[in-house]
Amino acid sequence: MVDAAAGSPVSLQVYRYTPGDSTVRPVIGEIEDALPQDDLVAHAAEALTSGTFMCYAVSQDDDFVADELCFVPQGDHCDILNIRTNGWQRHHGDHRRSLVEILNNLAAAVACGKLRVLDAAQVAAETAAGKEVFHFDISGSAELTAAREAVDDELRAAGIDDATRKRTTLCISEAVTNMLLHGGGHGGMTLRRLHDRLRVVVADHGSGLNFLNWMEPPKAKGQASMGYGFKIILDYLDAVGLSTGPDGTTLLLDRITTN
Amino acid sequence: MLRTTIAQGPAPTVFLAGEMDLDCADTLREAVAEAARGAQMVVLDFADVEFIDSSGTGIFVRLCLDMKSQSTPLLARNLSPAVRGVFEMLRVPELVGEDVFQS
Numbered sequence: 001m002v003d004a005a006a007g008s009p010v011s012l013q014v015y016r017y018t019p020g021d022s023t024v025r026p027v028i029g030e031i032e033d034a035l036p037q038d039d040l041v042a043h044a045a046e047a048l049t050s051g052t053f054m055c056y057a058v059s060q061d062d063d064f065v066a067d068e069l070c071f072v073p074q075g076d077h078c079d080i081l082n083i084r085t086n087g088w089q090r091h092h093g094d095h096r097r098s099l100v101e102i103l104n105n106l107a108a109a110v111a112c113g114k115l116r117v118l119d120a121a122q123v124a125a126e127t128a129a130g131k132e133v134f135h136f137d138i139s140g141s142a143e144l145t146a147a148r149e150a151v152d153d154e155l156r157a158a159g160i161d162d163a164t165r166k167r168t169t170l171c172i173s174e175a176v177t178n179m180l181l182h183g184g185g186h187g188g189m190t191l192r193r194l195h196d197r198l199r200v201v202v203a204d205h206g207s208g209l210n211f212l213n214w215m216e217p218p219k220a221k222g223q224a225s226m227g228y229g230f231k232i233i234l235d236y237l238d239a240v241g242l243s244t245g246p247d248g249t250t251l252l253l254d255r256i257t258t259n
Numbered sequence: 260m261l262r263t264t265i266a267q268g269p270a271p272t273v274f275l276a277g278e279m280d281l282d283c284a285d286t287l288r289e290a291v292a293e294a295a296r297g298a299q300m301v302v303l304d305f306a307d308v309e310f311i312d313s314s315g316t317g318i319f320v321r322l323c324l325d326m327k328s329q330s331t332p333l334l335a336r337n338l339s340p341a342v343r344g345v346f347e348m349l350r351v352p353e354l355v356g357e358d359v360f361q362s
Contacts, residue, residue: 231348
């Protein structure tokens with residue numbers, strides 16, 4: 001199996017352990033050859049049994065920067081986040097946010113339950129939950145504006161206060177913009193109503209978020225790093241679901257509508 | 260969509276209105292370039308900006324840094340609540356300098 005993160009400055013890969021399995025399986029990225037499956041399984045089982053988040057620093061040869069393996073119990077399974085920095089340093093004064101900081105924010109969001117990493121079965125179930133309110137095919141900024149305004153109208157009708165409504169539409173804009181810039185340039189946005197929340201599903205069939213190599217800045221002129229968008233999404237929404245891989249990316253953006 | 264109105268003068272001002280998202284780069288750059296002709300600085304007035312996201316913010320940051328390097332600095336004033344919240348969250352003053360923002 002290839003080492004998907006080899007040569008990349010910063011990467012995040014997510015594995016999953018389910019009790020009874022003898023190995024962990026990849027959810028984002030691939031299992032690297034050098035990772036000891038037995039140790040991963042043992043630590044994941046321990047995290048699940050104790051119900052405790054566990055994080056280990058992993059030293060690499062010739063590298064004073066320790067990478068991280070985080071074990072996050074998730075009820076009936078344990079997610080394992082493998083963050084490799086490959087010596088990448090924070091860039092003070094750089095107008096792009098530190099890639100390491102972005103990945104650590106993602107890991108923290110998973111650890112505290114704000115962000116759930118979804119496998120294919122979970123995506124299928126959760127994108128069908130509730131009732132569809134509307135759907136937009138989106139391939140440019142005009143559709144982005146229309147979709148944003150439609151969500152705003154629905155949030156207003158649901159009685160969401162102004163500040164929360166604006167923060168929510170901001171998050172929708174970030175997710176759809178990421179899709180346009182990094183998800184192949186087009187995709188769909190669907191609003192669904194569940195019993196306790198409104199859920200916006202943003203999905204594309206691009207080549208997946210580039211978690212495996214975030215060194216290259218966006219090529220489009222005047223565009224900011226995608227890390228900004230994820231920070232906003234994670235800070236402002238009630239719950240976020242993410243699935244990404246070579247066949248596309250799906251984001252679930254939830255706003256709770258009941259107190 | 261972002262709309263711009265230019266008020267020429269010793270400190271030319273670009274009044275911004277509407278939405279600043281991934282589509283605003285050309286409109287903003289063209290307006291600032293027009294206002295900057297022969298000027299020592301350009302003021303951006305954000306009072307009527309109803310929406311900004313990280314793409315719009317990134318475009319503003321990059322333009323700020325470009326103009327500073329060309330010795331025609333941008334100043335920003337009248338940040339609407341929507342703009343102020345996003346700029347603070349994304350630490351824009353740290354990126355472009357506190358002196359960009361007029362009280």
